[in-house]
Amino acid sequence: MSTVAETSPSEPNGPIEPTAAERVRSVVAGAESLSLTTDGQEYDLIGMHSVSRRGRITLHPQADSPLAAQVARAPRGSLAALLEFTDIAPTAVRARVRAGVTVSGWLTPARDGEAPALELDIARVTLRTAAGTVEVGLDEMTLAAPDPLAAEEAAMLTHLTDAHEDMVAGLVALAGPRIPHGFTRAVPLALDRHGITLRYEYPSGHCDLRLLFPEPARNAADAGEQICRLLVAPAATAHLHHPSSRS
Structure with a gap:
């Protein structure tokens, strides 16, 4: 999937x-x-x-x-x-x-x-x-211009994954019923000024969940604040897009 x-x-x-x-x-x-x-x-x-x-x-x-x-x-x-x-x-x-x-x-x-x-x-x-x-x-x-988080995205995602398991778990929980049951793990995949994307992995594929920030992030520090806002007030935070089939 x-x-x-x-x-x-x-x-x-x-x-x-x-x-x-x-x-x-x-x-x-x-x-x-x-x-x-x-x-x-x-x-x-x-x-x-x-x-x-x-x-x-x-x-x-x-x-x-x-x-x-x-x-x-x-x-x-x-x-x-x-x-x-x-x-x-x-x-x-x-x-x-x-x-x-x-x-x-x-x-x-x-x-x-x-x-x-x-x-x-x-x-x-x-x-x-x-x-x-x-x-x-x-x-x-x-x-066009590069996303303001592009230069720091890799460092931010690896730091979030390695040092903030509690925050990752909180983000993962925001999926609710929008993500199929049975995933084996979920990992941050991408980050830009508009939001953060998580990858939910299954035995036969994966599903990506994009969590949109309440407001676009202006820089790395602001992106951290937007992630915290998602965790504090997570209402209406996810819906599916670009669907594809299970593999």
């Missing part, structure tokens, strides 16, 4: 999760590595990319690297490239891959001359999640 549940916020007409563009920006900004495919070559790059405030991706290979040499040999100094980012849950849950982002375009030497930095002229962006695959417009990418 794999289903996702979601809570009702205090303002039901407001946003309840990041947009696809915001999700992409969060995944790309938070990733420590990426897979790069060019004409006839594949690279696994670790700690070698950066993202500007407007979403421009820059690679930072060594000056004597095969990638830098390949770009230098490319016609007109422009190399077609496909970048793949994988969003993996920081906690030890089943099926840890939460999303995948594919960005295609052309690599060219950085305009400011900071060799051997390579800028990606983006042509297409795709986001893959359990809910399906969507294309994200380039204007949306430029205007």
